[in-house]
Amino acid sequence: MEFVRELNDFQIYGPNHTEYISNYRYKYALPFEKVEDPRGWTVNVFQRYWHHSITISVVYFIIIKAIQKAMENRKPFVLKTPLVLWNGALAIFSICGCVRFSEDIIRALYVDGLYKSLCYSCHPNDVAAFWSLLFAISKIVELGDTLFIVLRKKPLIFLHYYHHAAVLIYTVHSGAEHTAAGRAFISMNYLAHSCMYSYYAISAAGYRMPKWVSMAVTTIQTTQMLAGVAVSCLVYKIKTEDKLPCQQSMANLYLAFIIYITFAVLFIQFFLKSYIFGSSKKQKKQ
Numbered sequence: 001m002e003f004v005r006e007l008n009d010f011q012i013y014g015p016n017h018t019e020y021i022s023n024y025r026y027k028y029a030l031p032f033e034k035v036e037d038p039r040g041w042t043v044n045v046f047q048r049y050w051h052h053s054i055t056i057s058v059v060y061f062i063i064i065k066a067i068q069k070a071m072e073n074r075k076p077f078v079l080k081t082p083l084v085l086w087n088g089a090l091a092i093f094s095i096c097g098c099v100r101f102s103e104d105i106i107r108a109l110y111v112d113g114l115y116k117s118l119c120y121s122c123h124p125n126d127v128a129a130f131w132s133l134l135f136a137i138s139k140i141v142e143l144g145d146t147l148f149i150v151l152r153k154k155p156l157i158f159l160h161y162y163h164h165a166a167v168l169i170y171t172v173h174s175g176a177e178h179t180a181a182g183r184a185f186i187s188m189n190y191l192a193h194s195c196m197y198s199y200y201a202i203s204a205a206g207y208r209m210p211k212w213v214s215m216a217v218t219t220i221q222t223t224q225m226l227a228g229v230a231v232s233c234l235v236y237k238i239k240t241e242d243k244l245p246c247q248q249s250m251a252n253l254y255l256a257f258i259i260y261i262t263f264a265v266l267f268i269q270f271f272l273k274s275y276i277f278g279s280s281k282k283q284k285k286q
């Protein structure tokens with residue numbers, strides 16, 4: 001099993017390429033979303049360089065640990081305004097992504113049904129493809145979250161940096177494979193991040209929100225992880241039991257299982273520790 005495969009037309013365009021091009025292409029796109037991508041230029045770039053997502057993750061980890069060390073005998077930076085702007089910008093980006101990208105999954109589910117929605121990719125010239133590309137780029141930008149944590153000398157938990165590094169690698173691998181089920185994963189993540197970055201922006205501005213708000217955000221994140229496992233189970237069944245053509249490769253599917261199961265476990269642990277078994281900072285903040 002090759003780890004990143006070469007893609008054929010079915011894997012890039014799905015089965016209705018010609019019909020799609022003539023009927024749907026750019027129909028719903030805003031001017032800046034109309035990006036020409038002759039035979040998957042972006043897919044080629046992702047295919048050729050996807051392994052650098054691992055390089056970036058390793059460099060990220062080393063830099064974060066080095067900054068933590070350098071900060072040991074220094075006072076924490078306050079960074080209130082940059083943090084509000086940072087989280088505010090990511091919140092606006094996620095909300096825009098959520099609105100523009102969800103259109104694709106809603107249309108796909110409504111018009112094509114569940115099987116085609118999970119097994120046939122969006123077209124490389126589609127609005128959804130544009131927002132998938134921005135999504136992948138945002139996974140590099142979001143590594144900056146950790147910079148704020150270490151410069152402000154806030155506790156850095158394993159869930160945080162494991163999540164940031166693993167999501168980057170999986171997103172870039174999925175970009176390289178044009179993973180069809182990514183339309184479910186991306187829409188869920190845009191939604192969860194709309195809530196999460198809005199939460200962080202408001203709390204960075206100094207407003208303490210009631211406990212139920214952070215519980216709700218964690219619940220949305222945990223549900224996202226469990227839904228990721230469910231979608232992957234469904235694709236696995238389609239590919240192995242139903243033996244229907246389905247675009248997602250086994251390598252990408254196994255990666256999806258690994259990250260979504262580990263994220264689900266970590267988020268359930270986080271929920272229990274933060275809100276149920278009382279010793280966390282959240283209870284102290286009340």
Ligand SMILES: CC(C)(COP(=O)(O)OP(=O)(O)OC[C@H]1O[C@@H](n2cnc3c(N)ncnc32)[C@H](O)[C@@H]1OP(=O)(O)O)[C@@H](O)C(=O)NCCC(=O)NCCSC(=O)CC(=O)O
Pocket residue numbers: 083087145146148149154159160163189192193196199200201203204214215217218219221224270281
């Ligand atoms: C409710 C949560 C969103 C946040 O829980 P927290 O324990 O971090 O919440 P908190 O209010 O105590 O905030 C902790 C401190 O970090 C600051 N902070 C600000 N911006 C941040 C950012 N972008 N990332 C991480 N921390 C940030 C807060 O202002 C706060 O500082 P101060 O103490 O000064 O007020 C939770 O569900 C969660 O995700 N916790 C895991 C921690 C984490 O790093 N999550 C982000 C990556 S996971 C992710 O992104 C999942 C997904 O894909 O959906």
